[in-house]
Amino acid sequence: MAHSHAHAGPTGPSAPRTRAVLAAALVPALLATLIGLWALWPDASDVPDRVPVVAEGSRFVDVTVTGPADPATGSIPVELESGEASTMQSPGPTIPLEEGDRIIALDLSEVAQAVDPLVFMDFQRELPLGLLAGAYALVVLLVARWRGLAAMAGLALAFVVLLGFTLPALLAGEAALPVALVTASLVMFVTLYLAHGLSARTSAALLGTLAGLALTAGIGAWAAGAAQLTGATSEAAQYLPMSAPGADLRGIALCGLVLAGMGVLNDVTITQASAVWELREVAPDAPRSVLFARAMRIGRDHIASTVYTIAFAYVGAALPLLLAVWLIDQSPVAALSSGEIAEEVVRTLVGSIGLVLAIPITTAIAALAVPGPVRERAAGPAPDPVAPVLSAAP
Known part of the structure; x- marks a missing residue:
């Protein structure tokens, strides 16, 4: 080469x-x-075909936690991206939520009747992960x-x-x-x-x-x-x-x-x-x-x-x-x-x-x-x- x-x-x-x-x-x-x-x-x-993430009729939505859980029902108040207020089922004590947390929720309002139409799925991590990846790329470029x-x-x-x-x-x-x-x-x-x-x-x-x-x-x-x-x-x-x-x-x-x-x-x-x-x-x-x-x-x-x-x-x-x-x-x-x-x-x-x-x-x-x-050396070790x-x- x-x-x-x-x-x-x-x-x-x-x-x-x-x-x-x-x-x-x-x-x-x-x-x-x-x-x-x-x-x-x-x-x-x-x-093999890829498996659908959600059942037919349900969909993922981005929401923001707007307050603490209701102590009686466990419902968590959230706000949709459209500004509409709704409620989400509590994920339990292992996943504590605070006001302002950005969440990915599953909307089941069209497929099931429930007190809380939304179900917690995960946190929204795109922004922090994107910032971390950008910082990594910047550091690598500056040094290498x-x-x-x-x-x-x-x-x-x-x-x-x-x-x-x-x-x-x-x-x-x-x-x-x-x-x-x-x-x-x-x-x-x-x-x-x-x-x-x-x-x-x-x-x-x-x-x-x-x-x-x-x-x-x-x-x-x-x-x-x-x-x-x-x-x-x-x-x-x-x-x-x-x-x-x-x-x-x-x-x-x-x-x-x-x-x-x-x-x-x-x-x-x-x-x-x-x-x-x-x-x-x-x-x-x-x-x-x-x-x-x-x-x-x-x-x-x-x-x-x-x-x-x-x-x-x-x-x-x-x-x-x-x-x-x-x-x-x-x-x-x-x-x-x-x-x-x-x-x-x-x-x-x-x-x-x-x-x-x-x-x-x-x-x-x-x-x-x-x-x-x-x-090469002329002579001697x-x-x-x-x-x-x-x-x-x-």
Whole structure:
């Protein structure tokens, strides 16, 4: 893969032979991805129809709470967007409402006679979510500038792939593991080159990412079978077979396992490839073996931090479930090996194994792909040119 720009300093572009080898490895992977996309693309007739959100005759309306609930009936006064006053059934003590809250309610006035024609469904969150997304985009643009914009564009294209191919294919009953691999490979090809440029550095990171994805998929397939994951532990998963009879819940769990590790895997492979190139910048005469050894020191630190990053990301997302499990009088081993928690444990462990193995693979590929030493030492053992730089670092 050719450089889109020349690196400043002594590094220079990678050798033409190196770029040819990277292309020879990545072009077949891209072709296999595109062929898989074509072969697994679901027929429209196989994708189940979408289920209506509301029953015929009812509709969603936006309302604003105008006062406290009536203590006798529990009715909550609200105001429709038209300014008309109405009442809504109280959602109960677990969802406290205050005056001024903006609510999405279900209007049943045309299908049922009730004291309160409106039923609470959810809060209106479009405005705060939109402001948060805008703040995120602004921060990314201010800090990362055009590269941040390219990364957000890659993220948008990744969701296009997910919504346009992955979800319909799984609902249509296509083989879940190939769908996961095609999705992850296509997303990585698009997002990495879009965000980081068409260069040997990016190609080395992409090769390491694809290797990590293959390892994650293989280990995950074994782990899902050995741990007898059913994929039917959540309420949403149990609902799927009624609307999508062709969906394979166990396969969907395996697909989720592969996709869950994709983002963190991409992070570490890009970091390792960049570390090798930056070390070459500060040590233009260093042998490739030295670059590999020094970059692996960075990789080990990354592994150490990522191990608990992944674990605590799950803890934060599943905190209510963990609290419910803690209240049950059983041993920790029994709790971790049951139902939904076992799926998350397998997902975390498999993703972490793939991530850890991808670091030395990517570092080795990057050390081979980075431009070679500027000159060989004329005689005598070559001193370690990187050690003074790294020893001066805190």
